[in-house]
Amino acid sequence: MKSSSLENECNMMTTCSLEHPNGQEADSVPAKRLCKGKCAHDGLVGGGVGETSRTVEVSIIMPVYNASCWLDECLQGILDQDYTGSMELSVYDDASTDGSRAIVEGWRERLERRGVSMVISGHDSAQPRGVGHTKNQAVSQSSGPYLCFQDADDVMMPQRIRLQYEACLVNSTSVYTSHGPTVVMPTWFCSRDWFQRVGSFDEGGKGVPEDLLWFYQSVGQGGGVVRVDQCLLVYRYHQQAATHSVLEETIWNLRVAFLQERVINQWESFTIWNAGKQGRKLYRCLSPSNQKKVRAFCDVDEKKIKKGFYTYEESKERPKPKIPVLHYRDASPPCIICVKLDMTGGVFEENLKSLHLEEGVDYYHFN
Secondary structure (H helix, E strand, O other), rough: OOOOOOOOOOOOOEEEEEEEHHOOOOOOOEEOOOOEOOOOOOEEEEEOOOOOOOOOOOEEEEEEEOHHHHHHHHHHHHOOOOOOOEEEEEEEOOOOOOOHHHHHHHHHHHHOOOOOEEEEEEEEEOOOHHHHHHHHHHOOOOOEEEEEEEEOOEOOOOOOOHHHHHHHOOOOEEEEOOOOOOOHHHHHHHEEEHHHHHHOOOOOEEEEEOHHHHHHHHHHHEEEEEEEEEOOOOEOOOOOOOOHOOHHHHHHHHHHHHHHOOHHHHHHOEEOOOHHHHHHHHHHHHHHHHHHOEEEEEEEOHHHHHEEEEOOOOOOOOOOOEEEEEEEEOOOEEEEEEEOOOOOOOOHHHHHHHHOOOOOOEEEOOO
């Protein structure tokens, strides 16, 4: 069962961790970019087995829905962990019809022999209840103070749990994201205290990006993200993944709403860096009051700069708004940057660096 708001990428992703500040409790097979990090007692760290009689330290949270063709490799990855603490695998089956639950049960002896205790349950309703419900049930029946989220079609590298657990113990407050705009759900590792503080996943079902909504709730509670800069998980991108049920426009609208709430509403004026398609789309999706705060677009495209302005043709205002288009060196911060990283051979990154701006103060990435 694939967490729904994952971006459609076939590349390396990093394993991420979400954490609470101040260190309080709180059919290709691409690899994910995994995050390195350190996490406070409350938080999420993105990214050996003890004896079953010992108190569980890490609960692996695995929602399952019709994952029979992936499960053997997924469970082998759990068996191969070099973490020496005690682990528990909590599986909740969302009315699979392909024998997934029987396959998981067939691994019980091997996993328990290695010291990984198992909790397996599910339901047999006519219809699945969705990723959010399934993850919530898997968390509820688990017992460890730390939660490691794992999709049934992905594969852990042997060092994943050890590195994320160690990172959780030693890190104070830091916020990092992986390369790109999304923090990928199946790479999360967090404390149970923090999960309970943020609250359960949205159970709206198909088409609801429950992971993105939970992430925004975590940020709203003061949570952060740290990363382990090693490849810790193989992420499978395939046509059966739940991510395909979430419309791209749904994700976009949620991200714009979050950007306005957390950043733009606090500004008196700002510049949009990118006078092209993405920058103009962001402008059009802003609230009317925030559109009026856009003092200019900036770009490197000489044609756009020479034209001198962008006309908002869909506006009901008369005359229609015309927003200046400037060269990036002539633009005034703060800026919302709508330019993808690692796409220009380093040219954009050098241009940005030359302005000596501070991220989080003078600019934010929205790409």
